[in-house]
Amino acid sequence: MKVIAMKQLHRLAAAAALAFAGLAGFAASAATVVVDISGAQSINLQGEAGNTVWLVDIGAGTVLNSLDWAVTLNAFAPSSLSEMQLSFGSASGPAFTFAPDVVDGFSGSGSYAGSVDLTGLGIAAGADGELRIEFSEGFKDFGLNVAEGQWTSGSLTFDVSAVPEPASAVLAVLGLSLIGARRLRSAA
Numbered sequence: 645m646k647v648i649a650m651k652q653l654h655r656l657a658a659a660a661a662l663a664f665a666g667l668a669g670f671a672a673s674a675a676t677v678v679v680d681i682s683g684a685q686s687i688n689l690q691g692e693a694g695n696t697v698w699l700v701d702i703g704a705g706t707v708l709n710s711l712d713w714a715v716t717l718n719a720f721a722p723s724s725l726s727e728m729q730l731s732f733g734s735a736s737g738p739a740f741t742f743a744p745d746v747v748d749g750f751s752g753s754g755s756y757a758g759s760v761d762l763t764g765l766g767i768a769a770g771a772d773g774e775l776r777i778e779f780s781e782g783f784k785d786f787g788l789n790v791a792e793g794q795w796t797s798g799s800l801t802f803d804v805s806a807v808p809e810p811a812s813a814v815l816a817v818l819g820l821s822l823i824g825a826r827r828l829r830s831a832a
């Protein structure tokens with residue numbers, strides 16, 4: 645009987661290892677979030693009232709891994725395309741700020757595409773699950789609350805890793821424990 649119980653214990657350990665590997669895969673499941681930025685305006689300096697701010701629900705604790713963008717901007721004279729920027733992150737956590745164009749110091753229209761790796765920067769949605777995106781200016785040419793540019797068309801594509809709620813992980817481990825205990829009891 646002890647030999648059978650040991651074999652059952654080894655099988656149970658192997659099953660638990662596979663289940664935990666599955667949970668780890670679940671914890672880091674990748675997804676893509678696409679945000680259409682058409683119509684957003686760059687108004688004031690970053691963090692100032694009056695800026696265009698969008699909240700996108702991506703799930704509590706979801707981590708941002710990378711960003712790809714393909715956008716068309718229109719800077720109103722005398723503002724320049726290189727002054728148009730956006731920042732994103734949780735409402736209370738670290739934010740990442742970038743300008744799609746850092747070269748074109750003139751007004752008018754321009755299209756830009758690129759990507760950036762965000763892994764290791766710790767940018768994630770907060771407990772509310774919201775990704776905060778703020779459109780702003782790097783330099784204020786007009787008076788306060790006057791739009792200096794418009795994000796005419798395009799999108800931001802975020803590669804994200806969803807993190808399960810702690811309660812879900814606890815329930816999964818509890819379920820595996822109950823299955824294991826039942827198997828051990830039936831083997832004895």
